[in-house]
Amino acid sequence: MKFVWTIFLLVIGTVSAMAQTDVDRRQNASASGFVDVHVPNGSVHLVGVPNLDVRVQGHVLGTALQLSGSDELTTVRVAQGRANLTVWVPMNSRVEIRGDSLDVAVSDMKGILRVHTVQGAVRVSDAPREVQVDTRAGAVHLEVTGARVNVSSMQGRVVLKLKQTDANVSTVSGDVEVYGELINGQFKSVSGKMSVVAMSSRVNVSSGNGSVTLNLKGGEADVSTMSGRILAEGDRFVRGIFESYTGEIRFQSGPEKNGRLQFKAHGGAVNLNIPGTSNDVVVSTQTGAIHIQGEDFERGWIESRSGNVTFEGNVSQSGALDVQTDGSVALLLPETVDASFRISSEGGKIENAFGTAPENGTLDFKTGKGQAWINVKSRSDVWVRKRVSDKPVEPRSEADILFDHAMALNADVSTDDRLNAFRKVLRADRTYAPAHHELAKLYMTKNTPTHRQWAQRALREAMRLDPDNVTYAVTMGDLMWVQGFWFNAEQQYEKVLDVAPQNAHAAYKIGQHKLINALKYSDMTHLDQTQGDGRMNAHWMEWQEWSEKDLVRAKIFLRRSMDSDPTYRDAYYQLGLLYLESGRPDSLLVISQQLLKQVPNDKDALLFSGLGAQRLGKMDAAFDFYSRALAQMSDDERQMMESVDLIATDEERADIARDADGLDRFWRAKDPLFLTTYSEQHLEHYGRIAYANLRFGRPEHNVVGWQTDMGSAYIKYGHFLGRNSKRGDFGLPVGQFVPSAVDRSMASLTFGAPSLSANHATEGQTETWFYEDFQLVFRMSDGFGGDLFEDEKQIARFSDPYQGVKYHMPFQAAAFREQDSVRIELAYALPKSKLGPDETGSANLQDGVFLFDLNWQPTYRNVSKAKVMLSTRSDSAETLADSLRKNNLLSIRKIRVSPGDYRLIGETRDVHSGAIGTFRIARQFGFLDTTLMASDLMLASYITSETPFPEARDDLEIVPQPNRTFTQSEPVYVYLEMYNLTRDEFGKSKYAIAYRVGAPEEDEIDPALFMPVNYEQGFVQFDVIAETEPALAPRDPFAALPDDQTVERNSVQGTSEQNQNWTQHARKQLRAPSQYKVKYVLPKSQFSEILKNVAQQGVQMETVVTAEYEGQRRDDLTYLHVDVSQVPAGIHKLSLQIHDHHTGHMVNREVLFRIIE
Incomplete structure (x- = not known):
């Protein structure tokens, strides 16, 4: 049985000359039918009218306007060029507008509208019932009522003026402005500014580092940013959630009765001004200061890890206020406050303006009837002051004022200015421990040996003044870490966990140290002279056992960190790395997903999710994760992710810099499978960067992984085939051990020879990565990265992820002239042995053909799906020819292209077995019109004429034979066409074709x-x-x-x-005679009147045959039937020479075929 797929495809060539045309055309349409408008460049003004037709009026510069369709679907298309059109459609139509650089204006529409542009402004007025706009850089302005609105933009500004509308807007860097009345609103941006001024039922706003301004009347609000500032005001909130990682939150409003406001920040300050209608207020920060002004609080919960808290106002008669922080607390209350107080401080002082003195760090007292409750728990100072005016009460001392000023300085202020600010605090009060602590942290950021010594002195003074302060103890461990004393740092963190078992940072740092050791000593060997009497008798020692023990401890402490603080991201990253290095990418994916539940849209969690999915072979999921991660990144971060400086050659970099499409061309050229919508090599590049940052980064030195030698080498060459680590000899006396400058940053070793069990670095450790035919050697300074000192300077290395399932499909791509274009008759064979049947016995195939120019610009893409029944019958009586046909499926396509140089690619993937058949060629398709030319020779298993005298290709039925294999019992058919034959003064052409079968080179x-x-x-x-x-x-x-x-x-x-x-x-x-007997059968040409030198029966029993033709056409066609019954099995070459007798011009064509017995 034969399976033949025939697909006719058309590629329209480039317009060679542009002329402006005025158009005014109409097409009947239904009241609510589809209208598809495709204009690449220019403008489209869409107007809804009560008529039942589509009218197009305007100017077209380029290819002709196409207006076609039926009542249900009308197509308005300009293939290439520029057009400025006004399109009138039935007002209830469903309209889709597509273009590249296209301005779109829409009015009076009542139906559904979808607009897709790359750039160009989009403006919509009146009230379509649904509006969807996708643009990359174009501005969007919508004024609609009662519609569902969806807008997606990369860079363009989005302005919405809405009434009774549901809106969903997402941008990367474009600003968003929303005004009017919302039912529900979803607004997302990575770095764009967002402003929402509206009446609303519910609003959800999320941003990466762009600011958010919110002014709402009523409803619910959910606002989150990473580093952007949040400014919110309004009234009658039912519910509000406001969250920022490092940005400031400012809020001025009040909820409805029984409402609830929640504010959460990591390092940013929270400033609230809430009137007396407030009900529930919940505020939590890590290090950010909290300042609240308000009256008649019903219930308030305020929590901060180390931020200072100031509360100005009063609590209602039946209300309650609960404050917990390691920082200082100031309560500024009216003289007539009526509350019961419980105030405790574990290490600070308590000052009470209402007269009652604290006992043992605790203060319990009442004012008035004591109906309200105020509960404060702090590890620092607590002041309870009387508010005698509307202005905040100043802190108790000059040092307090100076310290608050210094803490208010943000990261935009230089480090030196911030240092000077804290030095002013100490000049006012040398015993002010928090100022010593802040000085130590700033000195550490300078990252020099001298500044680290100054940090150590400042930190010791803070701990002397406040010996029980856990925060200071943690910072001392961090200082030891950056000094390279990892063993001492681990001991310091263990002391912290003794007094604060839930300290997530201390547990994380211990886990990180264990993981560094585990990775450092994995695959390591060394020559231990302490085990012998000299180098010749030394003992080779492996460290794998120690590495495995450290992995177990690393997992315990990293899990403990995550349990203590479910939002502690670094613990997730390091535990994910542990699983990845242990060969468990599925667990990396699980850990990253757990982090995303705690910190939604965390770009690194998304990046590492992509890496885990990619290692599992889940390419579609990896592509989705990487795309989402890129959307959360800043411009600089995205530029780093997309940079190919490490992997591109000088020539490729020059091509990339040539125009905006250079990077896309670079990845297309490396794409191993065009059936997918993404480049697997591009995903591999993302994965390498993700791994490099995860594995080789040095966050304590603010060095990301790709900036290290190991990281950049990994990005360039990918994962090694093998790895080996070696360290220096152990037998050296300690006095002779001279570590290099970079090696002094190492932590101590807690195992090995006793002389090296303290804080001594090692000398001479190397790590070698092995690839197919080269290797890289690194000099190691720590477990996460090394310096490259032996490099073969190889070109970038990538592997094909599908190499194990790919095979080259036999194919034919024969080119024929067809008017001003080229017709490519493409055929390829799919072996059934590569196909896997599903439960119905069918093969499910993805079949695609792709054309690019030589610069990898796409000119044609067609991907289809097919389900083909695979026959399971066996017929013992079938011939060898039948078996040959039965064991292959045949795919046939015709493609028309403009003459030029192309890359032709075919791909077929079996969904069940995963096998991928492919072929790729680069060649010129085209024919001159001034001299004798001939088409390619197309081998076929069957050619028959559907008319007595065929005059065109369509008069012939041809079954191509892409695997070029025939049996001795079946004929070999060859089809060809000749062009530009010269005619004499009587209009006659005269030419000869010489046929020869011989042995190939x-x-x-x-x-x-x-x-x-x-x-x-x-x-x-x-x-x-x-x-x-x-x-x-x-x-x-x-x-x-x-x-x-x-x-x-x-x-x-x-x-x-x-x-x-x-x-x-x-x-x-393949040792064969150069000539042998072969039988030719030459059919009568449809244009020939005389056939000379050929027997009348059309048969010649020679190796070489010359047939002469006379005709009347400039272009002719013929086909040849070769009887190979006497041809021995083997590979043979059929050569043709066409000779134009009028001009003497000749052209040669040849093709190889195979004969089996």
């Missing part, structure tokens, strides 16, 4: 021409040697293989032993 033979060839690791030339020797008859070098078996093609440079044996076999089998 050895460099012409490729197994992929005749059978599927597997790609194990890539593409190389596989040599087959053909020689001539009259004493031997030709034999088929593939005769020992079944006709559906594939040949393995090895990609490693050089010739493998298997390849050598196969080539030697081919040399022996």
Whole structure:
């Protein structure tokens, strides 16, 4: 049984000349039908009217306007060029507008509207019931009522004026402004500014580092940012949630009765001004200061890890206020406050303006009837002051004032100015411990040995003044860490955990240290002279056992950190790295997803989710995660992710810089599978960057992974095939041990020879990465990265993720002239042995053909799906020819292109088995019109004429034979066309065609021409040697293989032993005489009147035959039937020479085919 797929495809060539045309055309349409408008450049003004037709009026500069369709679907299309059009449509139509640089204006529409542009402004007025706008850089302005609005933009500004509308807007860097009346609103941006001024039922706003301004009347609000500032005001809130990681939150409003306000920040300050209608207020920060002004609080919960808290106002008679922080607390209350107080401080002082003195760090007292409750728990100072005016009460001392001023300085102020601010505090009060602590943290950021010494002195003074302060103890561990004393730092963190078991940072740092050791000593060996009497008797020692023990402890402490603080991101990252290095990418994916539940849209969690999915082979999921991560990144971060400086050659970098499409061309050229909508090599690049940042980063030195030698090498070459670590000899006396400057940053070793069990660095440790034919050697200074000192300067290395399932499909791509274009008749064979049937016995296939120019600009793409029943019947009586056909599926396509140079790519993937058949060629398609030309020779298993005298290609039925393989019992058909034949003064053409079958040259033979060839690791030339020797008859070098078996093609440079044996076999089998008897059957040409030098029966029993033709056309066609019953098995070459007798011009064509017995 034969399966033939025939798909006719059209590619419209480039317009060679542009002329402006005025248009005014109409097309009947239904009241609510579809209207598809596609204009690449220019403008479209869409107007809704009560008529039942589509009218197009305007100017077109380029290809002609196409207006076609039926009542249900109307198409308005300008293929290329520029157009300025006004399009009137039935007002209830469903309209889709597409373009590149296209301005769109829409009015009086009542139906559904979708607009897709790259750039160009989009303006919509009146009230479509649904509006969707997708743009990259175009501005969007919508004024609608009662519609559902969806807007997606990369850079363009979005302005919405709405009434009774649901809106969903997302941008990357574009600003968003919303006014009016919302039912529900979803607004997202990575770095754009966002402003919402509206009446609303519910609003959700999220931003990366852009500011958010919110002015609402009523409803619910959910606002979150990473580093952007939040400014919110309004009234009658039912519920509000406001969250920022490092940005400031300012709020001035009040909820409805029984409402609830929640504010959460990490390092940003929270400033609230809430009137007396407030009900529930919840505020939490990590280090950010909290300042609240308000009256008649019903219930308030305020919590901060180390931020200072100020409350100005009063609590209602039945209300309650609860404050917990390690920082200081100031309560500024009216003289007539009526409350019961419980105030405790574990290390600070308590000052009470209402007269009652504290006892043992606790203060309990009442004022008035004591109906309200105020509960304060702090590790620092607490002041309870009487508010005598509307202005805040000043802190108790000059040092307090100066300290508050210094803490208010943000990161935009230089480090030196911030240092001077805290020095002023100490000049006012040398015993002010928090100022010493802040000085130490700032000195550490300078990252020099001198400043680290100053930090140590300042921190010791803070701990002397406040010895029980846990925060100071944690900072001392951090200082030891950046000094490189990792063992001492670990001990310090353990002391912290003794007094504060839930301290997430201390647990994390211990886990990180254990993981560094585990990774550092994995795959490590060294020559231990302490185990022998000299180097010759030394003992080789492996460290894998120690590495595994450290991995176990690392996992325990990292898990403990996550349990203590579920939002502590670094603990998730390091535990994910641990799982990845342990060969468990599925666990990396799980850990990253857990973090995303705690910190939604965390870009690093998304990035590492992509890495985990990619390692699991889940490419679609990886693409989704990487895309989401890029959307959360800043411009600088995205630029780093997209940079190819490490992997591109000088020539490629120059091409990338040439225009805006350069980077896309770069990745297209490396794409191993065009059936997918993404480049797997691009995903691999993202994955390498993600791994480099996860594995080789040094956050304590503010160095990301790609900036290290190991990180940049990993990005360039990918994962190593093997790795080995070696460290210096142990037998050296300690006095002779001289570590390099970089090695002094190492932590102490807690195992090994006793002389090195303290804080001593090691000398001479190296790590080697092995690749196919080169290696990289690094000098190690810590467990996370090393300095490259031995590099072969190889070009960037990428592997094909599909190399294990890919095979080269036998194919034919024959080019024929067709008016001003070229018709490519493409056929390829799919071996059934590569296809896996589903439960119904069918193969589910993805089939795609792609065309690019030589610069990898896409000119054609067509991907289809097919379900083909695979026959399971066996017929013992079938002929070899039947078996040959039955074991392959045949795919046939016709493509029309403009003349030019192209890259033609075909791909077919079986969904069930995963096998991917492919071919790729780069060639010129085109014919001159001034001299004799000929088409390609198309081999076929069957050609028959549907008319007595065929005059065109469509008069013939041709079944191509893409695997070029025939049996001796079946004919070989060849089809060709001739162009530009010269006619004499009587209008007659006269030409001859010489046919010859002979042996090919050895460099012409490729197994992929005749059978599927597997790609194990890539593409190389596989040599087959053909020689001539009259004493031997030709034999088929593939005769020992079944006709559906594939040949393995090895990609490693050089010739493998298997390849050598196969080539030697081919040399022996292909010794053939240069000529032998062959039978030709020449059909009568449709344009010929005389056939000379050929017997009347049309048969010639010679190796070479010349047929002469006379006709009346400039272009002619013919086909040849070759009887190969006497041709020996083997590979043969059919050569044709066409000779125009009027001009003497000649053209040659040839094709290889295979005969099996």
